[in-house]
Amino acid sequence: MIFRLFSVFLAMTVVLSCNQAQAGYEARETKGPILSLDGDTLNRVEKSEKEWKAELSPHAFQVLRQHGTERAFTGNLWNNKKKGIYLCGGCEAPLFSSKTKFRSGTGWPSYYEPIFEGNIIEKTDLSYGMKRVEVLCARCDGHLGHVFPDGPEPTGLRYCINSVSLKFQEKNNKN
Ligand SMILES: [Zn+2]
Numbered sequence: 001m002i003f004r005l006f007s008v009f010l011a012m013t014v015v016l017s018c019n020q021a022q023a024g025y026e027a028r029e030t031k032g033p034i035l036s037l038d039g040d041t042l043n044r045v046e047k048s049e050k051e052w053k054a055e056l057s058p059h060a061f062q063v064l065r066q067h068g069t070e071r072a073f074t075g076n077l078w079n080n081k082k083k084g085i086y087l088c089g090g091c092e093a094p095l096f097s098s099k100t101k102f103r104s105g106t107g108w109p110s111y112y113e114p115i116f117e118g119n120i121i122e123k124t125d126l127s128y129g130m131k132r133v134e135v136l137c138a139r140c141d142g143h144l145g146h147v148f149p150d151g152p153e154p155t156g157l158r159y160c161i162n163s164v165s166l167k168f169q170e171k172n173n174k175n
Contacts, residue, residue: 025149025157027133032118034139037085037094045091045140056090063162064090064142067127067134072107075163080109083171089164091140093119096159098171102152109166111159112151122147135159 034042047055052065062068072078077086086096086109096111104110114120118138125134125146135144144165151158 025133025147027122027124030117030120030122030138032116034093034119035116037115042093042139047140052090057164060089060164063164064144067143068162069145070108070162070164075108077109077163077166077168078107080168082168085115085169085171086111086161087167087169088137088140088142088144089167090137090142092167093137093139095119095137095144095166096161104151104158104160106160108145108160109163110151111161112153112155112157114159120144135161137165 034044036042049065053061056064059068059070063070080101081098083098085094085098086101087093088095094115096109097115100111100113102110102112121136121138121141123134123136125132132146133148135147136142137144142165143162145159145161148158148160149156
């Protein structure tokens with residue numbers, strides 16, 4: 001019984017952890033150009049709300065363009081263990097590698113660092129009465145998720161990202 005209660009408590013803690021305020025981490029000014037995997041500089045992508053709406057699924061539009069959050073354990077990538085690259089679901093800028101993905105137990109894909117620092121933006125987010133650090137795509141300003149200071153080494157960070165904000169490109173013989 002005690003074990004059962006503990007499991008429920010643990011599950012609740014984990015489910016809440018992408019929404020909880022965590023002290024001790026301030027939004028950084030990320031540096032560097034926006035880069036492709038080949039190291040070329042990528043131009044910014046700017047589209048009207050109407051254009052994004054026409055291009056994205058309703059769910060992707062709600063998360064990427066309206067700062068939404070998908071429900072935990074409902075996305076298609078939180079449990080993806082394949083090797084490859086996670087691109088922005090809006091503009092396809094390379095954002096995260098499977099090499100830095102780790103099992104966080106939160107139900108959202110989690111990484112300890114982006115591929116290129118300049119490909120993301122960190123911003124203080126004071127919504128819902130909490131102080132969090134929002135993560136956005138630097139190329140298209142799409143909302144990706146949040147970053148928390150409770151990740152594994154070597155960075156100690158946990159980029160908690162919505163699956164619907166990403167596109168997975170599986171590693172093949174060419175890349
Ligand atoms: Zn983007």
